[in-house]
Amino acid sequence: xxxxxxxxxxxxxxxxxxxxxxxxxxxxxxxxxxxxxxxxxxxxxxxxxxxxxxxxxxxxxxxxxxxxxxxxxxxxxxxxxxxxxxxxxxxxxxxxxxxxxxxxxxxxxxxxxxxxxxxxxxxxxxxxxxxxxxxxxxxxxxxxxxxxxxxxxxxxxxxxxxxxxxxxxxxxxxxxxxxxxxxxxxxxxxxxxxxxxxxxxxxxxxxxxxxxxxxxxxxxxxxxxxxxxxxxxxxxxxxxxxxxxxxxxxxxxxxxxxxxxxxxxxxxxxxxxxxxxxxxxxxxxxxxxxxxxxxxxxxxxxxxxxxxxxxxxxxxxxxxxxxxxxxxxxxxxxxxxxxxxxxxxxxxxxxxxxxxxxxxxxxxxxxxxxxxxxxxxxxxxxxxxxxxxxxxxxxxxxxxxxxxxxxxxxxxxxxxxxxxxxxxxxxxxxxxxxxxxxxxxxxxxxxxxxxxxxxxxxxxxxxxxxxxxxxxxxxxxxxxxxxxxxxxxxxxxxxxxxxxxxxxxxxxxxxxxxxxxxxxxxxxxxxxxxxxxxxxxxxxxxxxxxxxxxxxxxxxxxxxxxxxxxxxxxxxxxxxxxxxxxxxxxxxxxxxxxxxxxxxxxxxxxxxxxxxxx
Amino acid sequence: xxxxxxxxxxxxxxxxxxxxxxxxxxxxxxxxxxxxxxxxxxxxxxxxxxxxxxxxxxxxxxxxxxxxxxxxxxxxxxxxxxxxxxxxxxxxxxxxxxxxxxxxxxxxxxxxxxxxxxxxxxxxxxxxxxxxxxxxxxxxxxxxxxxxxxxxxxxxxxxxxxxxxxxxxxxxxxxxxxxxxxxxxxxxxxxxxxxxxxxxxxxxxxxxxxxxxxxxxxxxxxxxxxxxxxxxxxxxxxxxxxxxxxxxxxxxxxxxxxxxxxxxxxxxxxxxxxxxxxxxxxxxxxxxxxxxxxxxxxxxxxxxxxxxxxxxxxxxxxx
Numbered sequence: 019x020x021x022x023x024x025x026x027x028x029x030x031x032x033x034x035x036x037x038x039x040x041x042x043x044x045x046x047x048x049x050x051x052x053x054x055x056x057x058x059x060x061x062x063x064x065x066x067x068x069x070x071x072x073x074x075x076x077x078x079x080x081x082x083x084x085x086x087x088x089x090x091x092x093x094x095x096x097x098x099x100x101x102x103x104x105x106x107x108x109x110x111x112x113x114x115x116x117x118x119x120x121x122x123x124x125x126x127x128x129x130x131x132x133x134x135x136x137x138x139x140x141x142x143x144x145x146x147x148x149x150x151x152x153x154x155x156x157x158x159x160x161x162x163x164x165x166x167x168x169x170x171x172x173x174x175x176x177x178x179x180x181x182x183x184x185x186x187x188x189x190x191x192x193x194x195x196x197x198x199x200x201x202x203x204x205x206x207x208x209x210x211x212x213x214x215x216x217x218x219x220x221x222x223x224x225x226x227x228x229x230x231x232x233x234x235x236x237x238x239x240x241x242x243x244x245x246x247x248x249x250x251x252x253x254x255x256x257x258x259x260x261x262x263x264x265x266x267x268x269x270x271x272x273x274x275x276x277x278x279x280x281x282x283x284x285x286x287x288x289x290x291x292x293x294x295x296x297x298x299x300x301x302x303x304x305x306x307x308x309x310x311x312x313x314x315x316x317x318x319x320x321x322x323x324x325x326x327x328x329x330x331x332x333x334x335x336x337x338x339x340x341x342x343x344x345x346x347x348x349x350x351x352x353x354x355x356x357x358x359x360x361x362x363x364x365x366x367x368x369x370x371x372x373x374x375x376x377x378x379x380x381x382x383x384x385x386x387x388x389x390x391x392x393x394x395x396x397x398x399x400x401x402x403x404x405x406x407x408x409x410x411x412x413x414x415x416x417x418x419x420x421x422x423x424x425x426x427x428x429x430x431x432x433x434x435x436x437x438x439x440x441x442x443x444x445x446x447x448x449x450x451x452x453x454x455x456x457x458x459x460x461x462x463x464x465x466x467x468x469x470x471x472x473x474x475x476x477x478x479x480x481x482x483x484x485x486x487x488x489x490x491x492x493x494x495x496x497x498x499x500x501x502x503x504x505x506x507x508x509x510x511x512x513x514x515x516x517x518x519x520x521x522x523x524x525x526x527x528x529x530x531x532x533x534x535x536x537x538x539x540x541x542x543x544x545x546x547x548x549x550x551x552x553x554x555x556x557x558x559x560x561x562x563x564x565x566x567x568x569x570x571x572x573x574x575x576x577x578x579x580x581x582x583x584x585x586x587x588x589x590x591x592x593x594x595x596x597x598x599x600x601x602x603x604x605x606x607x608x609x610x611x612x613x614x615x616x617x618x619x620x621x622x623x624x625x626x627x628x629x630x631x632x
Numbered sequence: 633x634x635x636x637x638x639x640x641x642x643x644x645x646x647x648x649x650x651x652x653x654x655x656x657x658x659x660x661x662x663x664x665x666x667x668x669x670x671x672x673x674x675x676x677x678x679x680x681x682x683x684x685x686x687x688x689x690x691x692x693x694x695x696x697x698x699x700x701x702x703x704x705x706x707x708x709x710x711x712x713x714x715x716x717x718x719x720x721x722x723x724x725x726x727x728x729x730x731x732x733x734x735x736x737x738x739x740x741x742x743x744x745x746x747x748x749x750x751x752x753x754x755x756x757x758x759x760x761x762x763x764x765x766x767x768x769x770x771x772x773x774x775x776x777x778x779x780x781x782x783x784x785x786x787x788x789x790x791x792x793x794x795x796x797x798x799x800x801x802x803x804x805x806x807x808x809x810x811x812x813x814x815x816x817x818x819x820x821x822x823x824x825x826x827x828x829x830x831x832x833x834x835x836x837x838x839x840x841x842x843x844x845x846x847x848x849x850x851x852x853x854x855x856x857x858x859x860x861x862x863x864x865x866x867x868x869x870x871x872x873x874x875x876x877x878x879x880x881x882x883x884x885x886x887x888x889x890x891x892x893x894x895x896x897x898x899x900x901x902x903x904x905x906x907x908x909x910x911x912x913x914x915x916x917x918x919x920x921x922x923x924x925x926x927x928x929x930x931x932x933x934x935x936x937x938x939x940x941x942x943x944x945x946x947x948x949x950x951x
Contacts, residue, residue, distance in 0.1 A: 445727065445731075449730075454731060455731055458728065458731070601771075602771065602775050603772065603775045603776070603779075603814070603815055604775050604778060604779060604815075605779050605782055605783075605815050607782070607786070609782055609785070609786055610778075610779070610782050613727075613778070613782060614730075616727055
């Protein structure tokens, strides 16, 4: 058998020439109610003039047709032993889909084609060298086998999409006789089909349907097929990836801060000041670890019982004893005297009378601003070696006066690089106490602080539940990554009646599998990835003590800070701004209040949409 | 207006009858300037003069096409300038400036076009302003612009541009506090001219520019008339009759620095309607998103026609 054809049109029929795809594009744009072309613009057809001609012809099909061109597919290895195709990558020149008929794969072969003794040859248009090619029918049927599995496994019976194939020789008229045995006239299209391809394509469907039956494609199945062949994928940066990037950056900054420790080796007594999030506790722990590695005994003191418990469980170090000042006192004072208000006095009496068996080589104090000056003096007197006190003047919320001992200490170091909070959160926290934020260029970016106006208890609860629910939905945060901190006492909180939040149990301490719900005071010194500040009152910002407490609470947040706030009246905003920015001439509106705290208001309706997963 | 007349004339220019007279005058003068604008853009960048000089025949240009091109060019100019304002007044920068007002003042002086031009101005009357700017505390400037940005965002959120296009009374604009409230001003330093330039480059759908050329433009559009004001002068100009210009002993005319912004916006919006109608007649649809860009372009065209008169008013000094 010998078939041959010439590029160009020997029968005087019109056909596209020169392969000018730009012209084609204009042509296609001008037409109405034509097939849906996917992609919508002609793409590179590997310089195949034949494919350009076929593209032009197919673009005239009615709008019930989808024309996919240059469709590449990947057949992965799988258990489907019945597959007639090897694994690998393939490409269909064209794939036509009609919701009433199904799919037909079109393999295009243009130029001079010769078939002899079941071997196919094609002459290259550029170098005029004839090369053997694969049987086009076989090539097309491979796509059919792939698509049969690929498409139909997505459909639900009775939906079924029949997939057929045709071969198109756009450069010549195919001889009417002597067809190879794997070809039928109905599945062959040639140059004559370029003028009006629809009847020939319909005829091909008729032929195959007589053998294999018809498709049944519902509207849902139709959409599934289109989505499967040309899925729409919007690539967005995943929440997890940005979260992890921030975590890495926090670790890098903290490591950088640790170089301060080398300096401390030279200092027996030192105070280290720094705003919230500057890594004081991290440095204190690291110093304790280094000293214990030398075989020395270290007393690590803090004020907050919750912080002590957290440090004990998360940083168990040999030869390091974690205590609050009160627990240390209780250890040494007789059992019958356990009242918190008298314990410190009794303990100091014992220290003064030298009746305490002092077993520590070094003392490290975190949250030293919450200690009485007298406590610090006695502790330092009793400590034979290193004595370090870490403090933040602005977190002095347990007592009215800042300890004098810290004021007059000889060696005072300052940490300025925030390495806990994102830039947004640090701005919110620091601005609430009018504290300058240093080295912002090196800080980690993140989500904006969000403000929720909660004028009723129910609104506060709704917002809190929604925030926790959406935090879980990110797949990044676990219940114990979230802390709900009330500015009031636990009993007075609008959230006090809640037992669970978005299905997670609440616990007053940081417990695995629980959302922590506690007061700002009790959470001092700790941190959480997501912090929800509850029971915040706009009008109270006028008071310095309140702003300090807000600073303590908000600076606990590492990645996200949500503020449930009430009392959103014009008068309260005016008072709040007078407290927050007394020397400035900033406006007193809700918007300027939020802007000042570097936060954004979230409306209830908007929030509800987010929670529903808009 | 004359400085010596105090606030009397500011009340008179707000009277409905007065506004009606001014609008009517602007409406009657508008076609003349629109025609001259068409002639100007049709001259095709000086090709006509060249053609005359070399005595060659120049192909007749198509007026609508030339106008379309000129408007496109005006939009491009606006966008270029807007980018410079955006560099200073974007949200993230403004959050940083709150923490570093000195940096803000420096950037304002170097990067904000309207301030930079004022600081570089050689006009003697600008010397006082330049001194005042120098001595204004950075924190006061920062807060003023933070408030201005705050106002702008609030206004944009609350105003439907479609509804805005239908505003037809001063009260509709609700921009009075921008001029009156001290939160938005630094006395003698940050006035409505600078503020409107910043706002205009933020959203030209809602904020008209009320600069010197814009006021002069209306002065000529209203045929330099006084509309019965007691001082016998135009409301768009201010003559400081309380102080003689030191060198010449003449009184100097300048823009009316205190011209009410809402009233100005009203005339500017009405002018846009005239402009839009005339362009439509030529088959040109103006883009509503750049409403005041067209107004500014037109008023600048009016000033170009009257450049000689402006030079005389300013004592020959122009930047």
